[in-house]
Amino acid sequence: xxxKNMLILLLAALMLAGCNKEASTDHVVSDKSAVISHxxxxxxxxxxxxxxESKAAAVNETLAIDLIVTANADADALDAVLTSLDDSLSxxxxxxxxxxxxxxxxxxxxxxxxxxxxAEGLFYLNVAATLSQNGKSQSRSIAIPVKVGNVNPAxxxxxxxxxxxxxxxxxxxxxxxxxxxxxxxx
Amino acid sequence: xxxxxxxxxxAISAIILSGCSGxxxxxxxxxxxxxxxxxxxxxxxxxxxxxxxxxxCTATQAQITGxxxxxxxxxxxxxxxxxxxxxQSYQPARGISIQAWNVATNNLLDSDTTDSAGxxxxxxxxxxxxxxxxxxxxxxxxxxxxxxxxxxxxxxxGALYVAETNAIALQSPINMxxxxxWDASGNxxxxxxxxxxxxxxxxxxxxxxxxxxxxAGAAFPTLKFNWSINNVAITPENPAIGHISSSYFNGTxxxxxxxxxxxTDEYDDxxxxxxxxxxxxxxxxxxxxIGGQHGLGxxxxxxxxxxxxxxxxxxxxxxxxxxYKDASGTNQATGFYLNVDDNTCATNKGWYSECSIQAIxxxxxxxxxxxxxxxxxxxxxxxxVLSLEQRNTLAMTSVFSFIDPLxxxxxxxxxxxxxxxxxxxxxxxxxxxxxSQVSNDPGISTSMFPIHAAIATGQVVNVCSTxxxxxxxxxxxxxxxxxxxxxxxxISIIASKTTGPTNTDxxxxxxxxxxxxxxxxxxxxxxxxxxxxxxxxxxYVIEVYDYNYLDTASxxxxxxVSLTAN
Numbered sequence: 001x002x003x004k005n006m007l008i009l010l011l012a013a014l015m016l017a018g019c020n021k022e023a024s025t026d027h028v029v030s031d032k033s034a035v036i037s038h039x040x041x042x043x044x045x046x047x048x049x050x051x052x053e054s055k056a057a058a059v060n061e062t063l064a065i066d067l068i069v070t071a072n073a074d075a076d077a078l079d080a081v082l083t084s085l086d087d088s089l090s091x092x093x094x095x096x097x098x099x100x101x102x103x104x105x106x107x108x109x110x111x112x113x114x115x116x117x118x119a120e121g122l123f124y125l126n127v128a129a130t131l132s133q134n135g136k137s138q139s140r141s142i143a144i145p146v147k148v149g150n151v152n153p154a155x156x157x158x159x160x161x162x163x164x165x166x167x168x169x170x171x172x173x174x175x176x177x178x179x180x181x182x183x184x185x186x
Numbered sequence: 187x188x189x190x191x192x193x194x195x196x197a198i199s200a201i202i203l204s205g206c207s208g209x210x211x212x213x214x215x216x217x218x219x220x221x222x223x224x225x226x227x228x229x230x231x232x233x234x235x236x237x238x239x240x241x242x243c244t245a246t247q248a249q250i251t252g253x254x255x256x257x258x259x260x261x262x263x264x265x266x267x268x269x270x271x272x273x274q275s276y277q278p279a280r281g282i283s284i285q286a287w288n289v290a291t292n293n294l295l296d297s298d299t300t301d302s303a304g305x306x307x308x309x310x311x312x313x314x315x316x317x318x319x320x321x322x323x324x325x326x327x328x329x330x331x332x333x334x335x336x337x338x339x340x341x342x343x344g345a346l347y348v349a350e351t352n353a354i355a356l357q358s359p360i361n362m363x364x365x366x367x368w369d370a371s372g373n374x375x376x377x378x379x380x381x382x383x384x385x386x387x388x389x390x391x392x393x394x395x396x397x398x399x400x401x402a403g404a405a406f407p408t409l410k411f412n413w414s415i416n417n418v419a420i421t422p423e424n425p426a427i428g429h430i431s432s433s434y435f436n437g438t439x440x441x442x443x444x445x446x447x448x449x450t451d452e453y454d455d456x457x458x459x460x461x462x463x464x465x466x467x468x469x470x471x472x473x474x475x476i477g478g479q480h481g482l483g484x485x486x487x488x489x490x491x492x493x494x495x496x497x498x499x500x501x502x503x504x505x506x507x508x509x510y511k512d513a514s515g516t517n518q519a520t521g522f523y524l525n526v527d528d529n530t531c532a533t534n535k536g537w538y539s540e541c542s543i544q545a546i547x548x549x550x551x552x553x554x555x556x557x558x559x560x561x562x563x564x565x566x567x568x569x570x571v572l573s574l575e576q577r578n579t580l581a582m583t584s585v586f587s588f589i590d591p592l593x594x595x596x597x598x599x600x601x602x603x604x605x606x607x608x609x610x611x612x613x614x615x616x617x618x619x620x621x622s623q624v625s626n627d628p629g630i631s632t633s634m635f636p637i638h639a640a641i642a643t644g645q646v647v648n649v650c651s652t653x654x655x656x657x658x659x660x661x662x663x664x665x666x667x668x669x670x671x672x673x674x675x676x677i678s679i680i681a682s683k684t685t686g687p688t689n690t691d692x693x694x695x696x697x698x699x700x701x702x703x704x705x706x707x708x709x710x711x712x713x714x715x716x717x718x719x720x721x722x723x724x725x726y727v728i729e730v731y732d733y734n735y736l737d738t739a740s741x742x743x744x745x746x747v748s749l750t751a752n
Contacts, residue, residue, distance in 0.1 A: 037658070038434035038441075039464040039477040039493060041457050041512065042524070042540070045484055072656060073483040073533070083516055085418075085447055122427075124418060126448045128515050130522070134532045138481055138522045141449045141514045143418045145429070153427045157416045158377065160342045166292055170345040171322075174380035178319060178351035179361040 044131040044138035045072035057148045059117055062092055065144060067111040069129055071103035077132040078103045082113055082125060089123035089146060092116050103131070120149030122156035224724075226699070229470055229573040232403035235329045241298065243309035250286060250308040252359045254279040254300050254321055256384035257366040259453045267511040267521030269453055271372040276363055278304025279384050280391045281325040284362070289316040289353040299326070316353040319362050323347035323383035325391065330403035335390050337383035340412035340425045340441065347383040347413075372517045374446065379415060382452035386411050386442060389458040389504075396504045397466065400569035407469045409462075410439045413452060418445035433457055434477075435464035449514040454521075456501035456510040463500035467493060471572035474583045474700040478659040482524060482541040483533045485630060485655035487664055488584035488620070488637065495543020495585075502526040502544075503551045503565060529557060535611040536629060537585050537620065537637075538661040542610035546585065549606055550592070558609040561602045563592075571595060578699060580725040581618040581638055582666055589615040619668060630654075630661060633742070638727065639667045643677070643751040648684060651692075651732040652742040663735045667728040669749055676719050676752040681730050683712035686743030691733040698726050707733070717752075 046069060053064035069080050078100040084091055092114040100109045115125055124143040131138055147153070165171045243249045255276040262270045279300055286295040286308040295310040295317065310317065323346060324336035338344045349364040364384055367376035390411075397404050416428030423429050430441045433451045440461045443449045451457045467473035475493035480486055486494070502508040508527035514520055526548045531541035549559040550568060575591035576583060589607060593600040593615070604614040616622040620637035633650045641647045649665040657663065671677075681692040692714040696703040703726065706716035732743040 037477040038431065038436045039461075039473070039475055039497070040432040040434035040479070041451070041460055042481050042494060042498060042510075043432070043479070043512075044522070045479075045481045047479075073481075081515070083447065085445065124420075124445070124448070128448075128520065130520070133483060136524075136532075138524070139512075139514060139520065141419055143420050143445070143448050145420060153424075154341075157341055157427060160339050160345070160414070160416075161378065162339075162342045162345045165348075166287075166294070170343060171348045172339055172342060172345045172378075173320075173348050173350045174364070174378045175376065176319070176321065176349035176351050176380065177363045177365070178354040179363060180354060180357055181359055 042138075043140040044129065046070065046078070046129045046131055046140045047072060048127055048129060048140070048142050050144050052144075052146070055147075057117055057146055059120060059148060062114050062116050063146065065113050065115060065125065065146075067113060067127060067144075069100065069109045069111065069127075071107050071109075071131060072105065073103075073131070073133065074105050075103040075131045075133050076135075077101065078109065078129065080109075080111065080127055080129045082111075082127055084115065084123070085126050085143065086121070086123040088119040088121055088148075089115055089117050089125065091125070115146060117146065117148040120151050122147050122151060122153045225578040226472075229401065229577070230403070230405065231401035232330050234331060234398070234402040241307045241309060246312055247309040248312040248314070248356055248358070250310060250317070250356070250358045250360055252306055252319075252361045253304045254282055254284055254306060254362045254364075255304055256364040256381040256388065258381070258385055258388070259366050259368060261453075261511045261513060265509060265523045265525075267513050267523045268515075269372075269450075269513045269518040271368050272370045274366055274368070274370065277388065278302075279321065279364070280304060280388065281327070282384065282387065283322040283324050283326055285320045285322070286310055287318050287320060288314050289318050290314075310356070312356075314356045317356055317360075318353050319351045319360065321349045321362060321364065321384070323349075323387060325387055331394075331398055331405065333394060333406035334408040335387060335394075335406070335411070336409075337386050337411040337413055339414045340430075341414040341416045341428045344410070344412075349380050349384070372519075377415065379444075379452070382444065383411075383413060385452050385455075386413060386458055389455040390462055392455075393459050393462045393466070393500075393504045396565060397470070397569070400566045401470075401573070404470070409465055411442055412439055413442040413444050415444050415446065417441065417443050418448050419443060433461055435461045435468070437468060440465060446518070447516045450518055451512070454512050455505060456498075456507075457512050459501040459504045460497040460510070463497040464493065466500070467496065467572075470569075470577075472577045472579070472583055472700055474697070476659055476664070480540055480659065482531070482539075484540065485534060485536070485538045485661045486540055487659045487661055488538060488586070489582050490659045491538050491540050491543050491661075492584045492588065494540045496547060498524065498526050498540065498544040499547035499551070502548050508548055508552070527552065527554065527556065529559070529609055531610065534629065537610075537612050537623060538630065538655070539610070542612065543585055546589075546606055546610060550603070558605055561599050561606055563596060563599060567592065567596055579618050580699060580727075581620075581668070582697070582727055582729075583700060584620065584637075585612070586615050586620040586622075586637070587618040590618045633744075634662050637666065639665070641667045641669050641728070641747065641749050643669070643671075643675070643749050646746050646748045648744055648746050649730055650685075650742050650744040651730065651735055653735040653740045654742065657738060657740075658736050664729050664731045667730070667747055667749075668725065669728070670725045671721060671723050673723050674720055677717070677721050678748075678750045678752055679706075679716040679728055680748045680750070681714045681745040682748075684744045684746050686732070687734075687739075687741050690743040690745075692743070692745050693731055693733050695729040696726055697729060698724060
């Protein structure tokens with residue numbers, strides 16, 4: 001994450017370099033920490049937070065994850081569905097679908113889920129929550145990363161097949177079909 | 187999770203860039219309700235260059251023609267939001283950079299850009315034996331109009347996606363198809379999902395065409411989409427390994443979710459266009475939005491409500507389809523939809539409602555006449571206001587700063603526009619600041635008014651920062667005051683607690699046309715001071731908030747805000 005003061009300096013530089021505006025006294029006086037937010041796509045008014053029983057998950061050992069699903073609005077219903085996004089991470093619990101019922105604003109719902117990894121790597125538990133109001137639904141999905149073993153997260157990603165092109169440019173080549181005149185696929 | 191101030195900085199970054207992106211020239215200062223303050227240059231809209239001549243090959247060259255297409259996965263019909271793998275179809279890939287390579291020598295033979303039907307023409311050495319074709323996930327155009335849009339992998343150091351054929355004997359035509367990677371039953375048969383980057387660019391092409399309908403020679407600043415099969419919604423973010431909080435625009439780039447069975451957005455054209463709409467705001471218009479989580483039922487900061495309502499409406503405007511769909515979940519078989527032409531906004535109507543804003547903006551555009559909607563301006567008048575008055579407004583950007591000049595520019599529609607906004611529990615808009623809003627909406631407290639309180643040097647005005655709607659970007663967290671200086675002045679702005687929790691943390695930000703002039707964000711309890719030496723004549727907005735309400739604290743803190751000329 002960018003240091004806030006660095007970002008402010010960057011902004012000031014942009015103002016000076018990009019716009020050539022007078023900015024001699026333009027600055028921010030701040031001693032507070034910050035995180036970054038963006039203009040993101042719309043989703044259901046649901047907040048989700050979680051904590052892992054242990055940050056050092058181990059192969060073939062069950063790990064408990066405590067999930068809190070909060071409705072940020074009154075709702076007729078709130079449902080959460082848990083799925084593993086990796087074959088190497090299984091959900092131990094028989095129940096993976098949680099109908100949480102009608103909600104009032106800021107109502108918190110606690111769910112404890114147990115997962116078991118069968119290999120080292122970075123795996124994901126997906127939480128898809130759907131909130132219904134007046135017959136209309138909105139949803140939101142987040143993923144909970146489960147790091148198993150001493151793995152480099154970058155090495156755990158699905159391979160993208162980066163190659164260097166003829167002129168040294170980094171590209172990811174994906175397949176396409178060439179279809180000649182007679183319609184024969186090459 | 188700690189909420190931000192850096193979001194404000196990002197918005198400011200976009201504003202600064204916006205301010206730098208226009209062409210030179212004089213022009214209308216735009217906006218109403220104030221004086222002074224240097225306006226931004228107007229967006230340049232020159233005539234489009236003539237269509238290029240058709241490519242013709244020499245006698246020693248062989249011509250290869252063909253069509254580039256990509257496989258799009260549609261959503262289920264009606265209001266279904268899941269992806270429908272059984273109805274995939276190949277569609278022309280428009281405006282895409284495409285190359286022919288000599289397989290034997292690995293030399294580039296020729297390049298072209300596909301036309302609006304996906305067609306291309308290569309002129310290559312007629313002695314070439316085998317060729318391969320490469321479509322680059324980029325749209326490049328110089329001249330007037332001009333653009334540079336591409337799709338890269340943020341988890342592979344920004345490598346560009348390209349689709350490439352196997353070797354094929356020199357002949358013509360050679361068509362090229364990029365498959366989705368999914369079969370008709372929704373099984374993944376190519377994990378690289380080759381068509382995804384081209385689907386993203388296809389939505390972008392549509393968005394650019396809509397802008398060009400109002401500004402034929404528009405110059406689009408460079409934009410990169412960061413998409414990966416590893417991109418998944420996780421905070422804290424780490425884009426290098428695919429951890430992004432959502433699909434979003436960060437002031438320069440767009441990031442798109444891509445992890446299957448969680449949330450993939452490459453075929454969610456409304457999502458792509460929504461985020462592109464934020465890019466449009468940043469460079470062709472202005473958004474003072476501070477971003478953050480949002481949805482239709484939220485009561486939002488006016489800047490956020492306008493920006494997100496715009497994003498939703500824009501997706502309907504570009505596609506001429508008001509049904510916004512966002513697929514997600516296992517097999518992309520769930521998700522949700524929203525209808526930007528639905529004026530009911532049952533849970534939430536008002537100037538702070540993203541739902542109300544999207545309904546108003548879409549009704550201004552569309553030719554349909556649903557209940558209370560007799561306006562059909564189309565996009566051109568909307569672009570005119572967005573790119574001039576909204577871009578230069580002295581107020582914080584909101585529905586007020588957009589509707590007021592729109593009415594002035596289109597007086598014949600003013601009454602119908604009043605009706606339109608009235609349907610959303612918004613009083614007739616007659617100024618850029620929201621002073622016209624006299625109704626005490628039952629959904630919010632009276633302390634929210636006035637929306638931009640007027641203050642003059644020597645005065646004290648009491649405002650309250652509250653988390654009652656929601657933290658960070660809820661209506662009432664950030665409060666606005668405005669003032670005009672007739673001449674360069676040394677000023678002090680002090681915010682002192684009058685009521686609220688024992689320890690409040692007021693902060694002050696000074697804006698000029700949405701651009702940060704100065705911010706005071708100390709950790710001192712219950713008081714904040716901002717001084718500015720030699721503040722030029724002009725109209726400014728003071729933003730005051732309790733920092734605690736950016737995060738998870740709840741409550742209401744009221745401050746006396748004084749403005750003093752030193």
